[in-house]
Amino acid sequence: MKRRDFSLAAAAAVAGSATLLAGLPARAQTQAPQAGKEYMQLAQSVNTAVTAGKIEVLEFFWYSCGHCNNFEPVVAAWAKKQPADVVVQRVPIAFQQNANYIPLQKLYYTLEALNLVDTLHIAAFETIHKERKRLNSDQAILDWATSKGVDAKKFQEAYNSFSVANAVRRATQLQDQYRVQGVPSLAVAGKYYTDGTLTGSFSRVLEVVEYLVEQERKAG
Missing domain, CATH: 3.40.30.10 (Glutaredoxin)
Incomplete structure (x- = not known):
């Protein structure tokens, strides 16, 4: 659910969520995501709730959102496969x-x-x-x-x-702080925000998140 709706491509991607998840690499092997197109970098970083050496990933959601209902099993399974330095936390939103x-x-x-x-x-x-x-x-x-x-x-x-x-x-x-425009959406390391409207599909959202996590990991 968004102030602006998800694209049809994003909604359709959920129908193949099992295939989607199985096909996700540990780190994105496709073309590197572009800042300002597939993800947004915040002008001012947000304080995270993780200890040093950990990378925070936030999942913004709303229980009444149909897209969130479809995406939840996918992102939950993805989260379980992340290495120990990645901490995934849910954030329920309130647009009103x-x-x-x-x-x-x-x-x-x-x-x-x-x-x-x-x-x-x-x-x-x-x-x-x-x-x-x-x-x-x-x-x-x-x-x-x-x-x-x-x-x-x-x-x-x-x-x-x-x-x-x-x-x-x-x-x-x-x-x-993240200027969330809709859900489901994800934020990384207090610096980055992405969603299905920006990327065009849920599978690409997770690829973008993995890319951003890797950039944070390399930066130390």
Whole structure:
């Protein structure tokens, strides 16, 4: 989902996601991506949340975004194959400060706080896109979580906690700093931003990210 929509080429690329992932090299072997065309370099770097020697990759997403739903299994599988110096983190976005976005930001960080991302992150996408149920209110999200066997009190405490509220504020700050125009999109090392509209396909997005990671690795 974008302020400007993804290209049809990007959407079509997801249909072949299994083939896409299998064909990705460890590092891009195609023509080197061009700055300003397939990725943007920030005028001012953003502080990262990783230790020295690590390279941060951020995945910006929104649970209600159909493209994000399709891309998530691809990027998740890709992330698992990255070397130890690459740290991939998800960032739920909010293009508007309303119920379509903020509860879903809080949902992700609540799952993270309760160590339930591996169990329920994909389930949240499936609830919205396969079961066609809306998770656009605090109560709807609580009901969903309890239906998945999560203790209601623990979920509510985490959902309404300062740490989750702070994480949501940080996510929106990152979104603004990277000037995110839509999702899914990725950022690298506090310096670079790319998405399917810039590259033309999801597979190329990941190739561009791998290229940028390698440039950071070489720079030391």
